[in-house]
Amino acid sequence: MHTDDGLRARLVRIGGELVDRAGPSAVSLREIARCAGVSHGAPRRYFPTHLELLSAIAREGYADLAAMADAALSQAPGDPRTRLSVLVRAYLDFAITRPGRYELMFRHDLLASGHLRLRDASLPLFQLLTELVAQARPNLEPSAQVVAGALWANLHGIAQLWQWGSLPLATGATDPDALLDTALTAHLGPAT
Structure with missing residues (x-):
């Protein structure tokens, strides 16, 4: 089980890796959740909007x-x-x-x-x-x-x-x- 701060940081890190690899348009909350191995709704606990995650x-x-x-x-x-x-x-x-x-x-x-x-x-x-x-x-x-x-x-x-x-x-x-x-x-x- 991941701590809240640990999961949030992991989602940002994975999102950053996706941005670096495929560009900003390839990043979605669902794709980050999939790569992180969490439910597709998990990122929304930390980032209610896509813009917040990208920020x-x-x-x-x-x-x-x-x-x-x-x-x-x-x-x-x-x-x-x-x-x-x-x-x-x-x-x-x-x-x-x-x-x-x-x-x-x-x-x-x-x-x-x-x-x-x-x-x-x-x-x-x-x-x-x-x-x-x-x-x-x-x-x-x-x-x-x-x-x-x-x-x-x-x-x-x-x-x-x-x-x-x-x-x-x-x-x-x-x-x-x-x-x-x-x-x-x-x-x-x-x-x-």
Whole structure:
């Protein structure tokens, strides 16, 4: 017999694995219940709606992305530009290796739903990006927050277009590092 918290966590983990394997559209409460070996009604005790379950999976994705970023940054030298480079690479690596979860994490319907305060879970990584931008370019105009937002939008575009195969096809690139370096330079200016 599973504890309530244990079963809830297991349902989220299994749902996340399904999202990673088959994409968000493949995830249903019934399919998660089947994979978890519980009755088809069991997930509804923890997630009354499909959006609540997807929000829990997305929240776990933000925690996983934050852990990846922290691990990568713990190995990075102290200068802000290098740390930014490491952070954006970790972000892209997450997007490429877990495309279903990445897609789910940025779905507007989930962020707007308010379930599990998902929008709040997305903010710490953006705050870190903003802090590193401010450190890399202390007197930046427009503000570091606006530049970080533009950089994040650029990274999101690189992640999506790389995942779809459009950027490798258009640029001939076999690795996105040059694109990431170019995005940093476009938003921060040349490295000094």
